[in-house]
Amino acid sequence: MAWAGSAGGIALLVRNPWYLLLIAAAAVMIRWRAAGQRPSVGMLRLFAGMMVFPTLLNFLFSRAGETVLLEFPVRFIGGPYTLEAMLFGATAGLQLASLLLVMLTFSLLLSPTDLLRRIPAGLAPAGITASIAMNFAPQARRSFDAVREAQQVRGHAPRGFRDLRGIVTPLVILSLESALTVGEGLATRGWGAAAVSDRGRRMAWVGVGLFALGAIAWSLAPSRGWIAAALVGLGAGLLLVVLTRSGSRSRYRPEVWKRSDSLIVGVTLGVLGLAVVLVALTPTLLAYEPYPQAVWPTFSWPVALAVGLLALPAVVPGHD
Amino acid sequence: MIEIDRLTYTYPRADRPALSGITLRVRQGETVLVTGRSGSGKSTLLGAINGLVPHFYGGRFSGRVVVGDRDTRANRAHDLARIVGTAFQEPATRFITRQVTDELAFGLEAAGLSGAEIGRRVRATIERLQLGPLIDRPLDQLSGGEQQRVAVAAALAREPRVLVLDEPTSQLDTQSAQGVLDWLRDLCHQDGLTTLISEHRLGRLLPDVDRVAALGRRGELEAWGAPQDVIPSLAYGPPLVEAARRLGLPSALSVDTLAHLRKRLLAWPPHARQPSGAETRLACRGIGFAFPAGFELREIGFDVRWGEAVAVLGGNGSGKTTLLRCLMGLLTHRGQISIDGTAFHDRSVVGRAQAMAYVPQWPSAFLFADTVRDEVLTTLQYHGLEPGGMHDPEAMLQAFSLMPVADRYPRDLSAGERQRTALAAVMIAAPKVVLLDEPTLGMDSKSQAQLARRIRTWKQAGLSVVVATHDVEFAAAVAERAIVLQDGRLAAEGATAEILFEQPGLRTALQRFAGRSWPACVQDLTTDAGGDDADD
Numbered sequence: 001m002a003w004a005g006s007a008g009g010i011a012l013l014v015r016n017p018w019y020l021l022l023i024a025a026a027a028v029m030i031r032w033r034a035a036g037q038r039p040s041v042g043m044l045r046l047f048a049g050m051m052v053f054p055t056l057l058n059f060l061f062s063r064a065g066e067t068v069l070l071e072f073p074v075r076f077i078g079g080p081y082t083l084e085a086m087l088f089g090a091t092a093g094l095q096l097a098s099l100l101l102v103m104l105t106f107s108l109l110l111s112p113t114d115l116l117r118r119i120p121a122g123l124a125p126a127g128i129t130a131s132i133a134m135n136f137a138p139q140a141r142r143s144f145d146a147v148r149e150a151q152q153v154r155g156h157a158p159r160g161f162r163d164l165r166g167i168v169t170p171l172v173i174l175s176l177e178s179a180l181t182v183g184e185g186l187a188t189r190g191w192g193a194a195a196v197s198d199r200g201r202r203m204a205w206v207g208v209g210l211f212a213l214g215a216i217a218w219s220l221a222p223s224r225g226w227i228a229a230a231l232v233g234l235g236a237g238l239l240l241v242v243l244t245r246s247g248s249r250s251r252y253r254p255e256v257w258k259r260s261d262s263l264i265v266g267v268t269l270g271v272l273g274l275a276v277v278l279v280a281l282t283p284t285l286l287a288y289e290p291y292p293q294a295v296w297p298t299f300s301w302p303v304a305l306a307v308g309l310l311a312l313p314a315v316v317p318g319h320d
Numbered sequence: 321m322i323e324i325d326r327l328t329y330t331y332p333r334a335d336r337p338a339l340s341g342i343t344l345r346v347r348q349g350e351t352v353l354v355t356g357r358s359g360s361g362k363s364t365l366l367g368a369i370n371g372l373v374p375h376f377y378g379g380r381f382s383g384r385v386v387v388g389d390r391d392t393r394a395n396r397a398h399d400l401a402r403i404v405g406t407a408f409q410e411p412a413t414r415f416i417t418r419q420v421t422d423e424l425a426f427g428l429e430a431a432g433l434s435g436a437e438i439g440r441r442v443r444a445t446i447e448r449l450q451l452g453p454l455i456d457r458p459l460d461q462l463s464g465g466e467q468q469r470v471a472v473a474a475a476l477a478r479e480p481r482v483l484v485l486d487e488p489t490s491q492l493d494t495q496s497a498q499g500v501l502d503w504l505r506d507l508c509h510q511d512g513l514t515t516l517i518s519e520h521r522l523g524r525l526l527p528d529v530d531r532v533a534a535l536g537r538r539g540e541l542e543a544w545g546a547p548q549d550v551i552p553s554l555a556y557g558p559p560l561v562e563a564a565r566r567l568g569l570p571s572a573l574s575v576d577t578l579a580h581l582r583k584r585l586l587a588w589p590p591h592a593r594q595p596s597g598a599e600t601r602l603a604c605r606g607i608g609f610a611f612p613a614g615f616e617l618r619e620i621g622f623d624v625r626w627g628e629a630v631a632v633l634g635g636n637g638s639g640k641t642t643l644l645r646c647l648m649g650l651l652t653h654r655g656q657i658s659i660d661g662t663a664f665h666d667r668s669v670v671g672r673a674q675a676m677a678y679v680p681q682w683p684s685a686f687l688f689a690d691t692v693r694d695e696v697l698t699t700l701q702y703h704g705l706e707p708g709g710m711h712d713p714e715a716m717l718q719a720f721s722l723m724p725v726a727d728r729y730p731r732d733l734s735a736g737e738r739q740r741t742a743l744a745a746v747m748i749a750a751p752k753v754v755l756l757d758e759p760t761l762g763m764d765s766k767s768q769a770q771l772a773r774r775i776r777t778w779k780q781a782g783l784s785v786v787v788a789t790h791d792v793e794f795a796a797a798v799a800e801r802a803i804v805l806q807d808g809r810l811a812a813e814g815a816t817a818e819i820l821f822e823q824p825g826l827r828t829a830l831q832r833f834a835g836r837s838w839p840a841c842v843q844d845l846t847t848d849a850g851g852d853d854a855d856d
Contacts, residue, residue, distance in 0.1 A: 113417045117429070146685035149650055152669040153678045153686075154745060156702035170688040173731060177684075178413070185414035188370050190401030190430040190478065252425035252438045 001118060003030075004106035006268035007310050010275045011099045014286045016297050017091055019307045020098045026311035027101040033314040035108045043101075050100060051093035058089025066293045087290040107134050116191070117251065127191075132179040143174035204242045210235030260316045267309050274306055321482060321514040322346040322369060327383035329364060329373055329539075338364040339539040342383070346516070346531070348481070351508050353525055354518040355554070356535030356542070357764045359734030362518040365535065366484045369516060370404045371397035387482060401427065405475030409487040409762075411467045412460070420454045420462075420470055421446070424477045431478060445477045449507075464636040465496030472504065483508070485517040490761060493635040493790035495825040498524060520764055523558035523829050526551065548572060556765035559793060559829035559842055566845040585834040588845065593800045593815075599660075601626045601784040602753050606655035607646050617642045617808045619655065624753070629775060629785035631799035631816055633792070633826060638805040640788035641681065644755045647786065648678040659752055674703070677751035681758040683742035687730040692722050695730055695745040703749050710750045720744040720774075736767035743774075754778065756787040760794045772797040772843060792820055796828050796841035816840065 011023050024047070031037045065084025072078035110118075112134040119127035147170045151157075186192070214231030221227070278285050288297040327342040338361045346352055354362045367373035374381035375396040385392040388403045408414055417423045424445055428438040446452060451473055454466055462470065468488055475483060485504070489497035505528045508515050519525050526532075532550040536542035543550040551557050552571040560581065561571050567584050570577050602624040610616040617639045624630045632640045646653035649669040657665040659675050680686060689695040696713045705711045717726050720740040725733055730741050739759060747754070754775075760768045768791075775785055775798045789795050795802060795816055802819040804812040804826075812819055820826045821837035828840050839845055 111418065113422070113426075116416070143685065147688055149669070150680075150686040150688065151702070153648060153650075153673055154699045154702050155670055155673040155749060157668070157670050167688075170685065174685060181410075181413050182416075184372060184376060184408070185416060187372060187376055187397035188401055188404075188406040189416065189427040189474070190398050191416075191426075192398045192430075250429050250432050250434060250438065252422070252429055252435060252442065254435060 006272035054093035207238030361539035405480035411471035631795035634805035677746035735762035
């Protein structure tokens with residue numbers, strides 16, 4: 001979870017294609033080493049598809065940029081079509097694809113049950129939602145196959161966008177039915193019972209209030225940021241206490257925290273912290289801005305090495 | 321232990337209550353059978369006891385349900401889980417973990433017990449319920465019966481005082497179902513559990529239940545009391561009661577009546593059923609398919625004549641569904657298939673759909689149009705057929721008693737109505753061969769009888785039917801011949817009544833009672849093929 005949070009967070013903060021590629025490569029390595037899933041043509045196709053679509057979209061609809069590749073003497077649709085627009089779209093696609101790879105790796109290594117067990121008792125409803133969300137993709141795939149088969153059996157070979165409506169509606173309904181089924185099962189097994197006591201709920205409200213006060217103080221008097229920070233910190237602390245101490249869940253087979261776990265959590269959160277600091281202090285270091293004229297993205301060896309540390313779970317043995 | 325007082329409940333956006341004015345009281349240690357037609361509110365009533373109704377679904381709830389000392393209005397399902405254990409049909413869709421012991425421990429973890437206490441209870445549950453051979457096996461590799469046992473064990477691990485079972489054997493073959501029911505009976509007697517069980521297979525359960533709650537079509541409590549008082553009043557009772565009715569005997573089965581019934585059955589003249597035609601319609605040779613995981617359907621060959629129904633029998637995981645999916649082309653199989661002498665094995669699914677109709681186990685995924693009428697029209701459109709003549713949608717809706725629901729959303733219908741919609745949606749293309757996979761799943765006795773009548777009508781019109789089922793009563797009612805699959809191989813083939821009788825685990829209620837192969841089912845006691853087709 002620490003790795004996914006860090007890698008996903010960095011993928012959201014960074015727009016530099018070199019570092020995004022490094023994050024994607026780290027995710028692929030971890031899938032391969034930790035889950036035995038070799039890089040496949042299907043994955044490559046998915047990755048390429050996620051890059052091509054925004055690239056085309058931006059190329060066709062953005063008119064910004066100085067390097068004109070195409071221009072037609074037709075009003076509105078004639079262009080100019082610029083290299084910068086294409087690069088901007090490609091970077092956005094790369095960011096999405098990297099984030100998707102991180103999430104796919106996360107869902108491969110952590111089952112919905114593991115996720116449920118790791119979410120604080122006070123967040124039981126969020127745990128159920130996350131569990132259902134993680135089940136959604138495989139369930140949607142099964143539902144898609146079932147609907148497609150049903151159409152074939154009734155004499156129709158679905159193809160193209162025209163048939164999407166016939167697939168999407170039952171797909172959504174089947175997936176919702178499946179989510180309800182999971183929810184029923186969790187509720188009747190006692191999941192979420194007495195998640196937060198009345199006292200805990202009162203404490204949580206105080207925490208939310210302090211949090212809100214901090215935000216207001218920041219907006220009214222930004223020069224006295226320490227007051228706002230103290231209020232926000234106090235509020236967050238109270239919420240954390242409520243969420244972690246409430247409920248009375250236990251573990252049948254508690255996991256053993258190993259040194260490698262500490263190493264991975266420490267390193268990945270450290271990389272995330274570094275990325276946050278860099279974004280705050282030198283935003284251009286992690287960004288890539290192809291407008292107004294295309295340039296090569298900057299590359300810094302220290303930053304690349306730091307981002308490369310996200311591949312640690314692929315090489316450190318024995319972690320969970 | 322359970323007190324239900326004037327319970328009326330309406331689901332959100334429903335126009336009528338699912339339960340209406342239910343009042344009943346269940347004493348500690350009693351076993352109660354909840355019965356009724358599809359859509360009569362059996363699952364809803366069980367949901368009112370475990371707290372899913374109304375907290376999980378919403379809707380309008382009036383009256384009072386008290387379980388132990390807890391009012392369900394003030395206690396949600398996850399709170400009631402301390403005293404109510406629940407096992408549903410289709411347990412595989414509700415498993416939360418991937419492995420047997422983890423699944424047993426899950427509810428205990430949610431209850432916040434210590435690791436040592438969880439371990440003790442998991443071990444005790446495994447030992448007491450004899451689940452030893454299943455420990456540490458992945459749940460998705462268990463058979464249907466094993467999965468059901470794990471689901472019940474997971475419900476019992478929290479040591480509840482009430483056990484709620486919603487059709488726990490609906491997906492199991494006869495032997496697995498009997499095994500689970502016997503096991504449950506022993507558990508209830510040993511532990512003094514209060515048990516409510518909803519089940520269509522009345523005959524197997526009745527000797528072990530203390531009371532029966534029969535729900536009417538509008539969710540009202542139609543009858544409530546001891547089995548011997550309630551069962552004779554049911555419109556569709558278990559096979560022996562139905563047989564007594566057909567023969568003009570009292571439906572309250574006294575010792576005298578049973579003796580008389582046995583005498584009449586033993587004197588019933590044998591009669592081999594014949595198909596309406598003699599020529600082979602569907603010919604299958606060497607049908608085989610291997611799954612990557614290891615199971616293999618091995619070189620199955622059989623013929624189906626014009627106007628004949630063949631039942632495909634066998635335990636869970638024997639290959640029945642795989643065979644039907646091969647026939648329809650949904651799996652790339654080995655072997656040859658021909659219909660009326662024309663090769664079909666080289667055709668795609670769409671190509672085979674010109675002459676074959678296939679309805680899968682759960683027709684839910686089969687229905688994707690906005691209304692029942694649109695489902696039928698969609699098939700015509702897919703096949704490029706014009707409405708009219710033998711492809712008349714209105715006549716088809718009429719034939720399947722779907723006119724009252726023709727403009728309703730198909731997935732909102734009851735199990736029986738959905739099944740009929742799926743059938744109408746494939747039959748509108750006027751196929752020559754009909755493939756039905758477990759068509760009676762979730763169907764009440766009356767809907768099953770209506771489906772059996774419908775199949776007989778198709779056969780008289782020359783259609784050939786292949787029905788894969790673990791419901792031996794239904795197989796005996798519709799099929800002239802049967803094939804039995806075992807571990808993907810063809811284990812037996814012959815006249816249905818003989819095949820069922822030869823395998824003790826497959827015998828029908830009448831066969832077990834009379835100790836002979838004929839009559840095998842209630843339908844063998846009459847020549848009447850008509851009757852009311854109105855459903856649900």
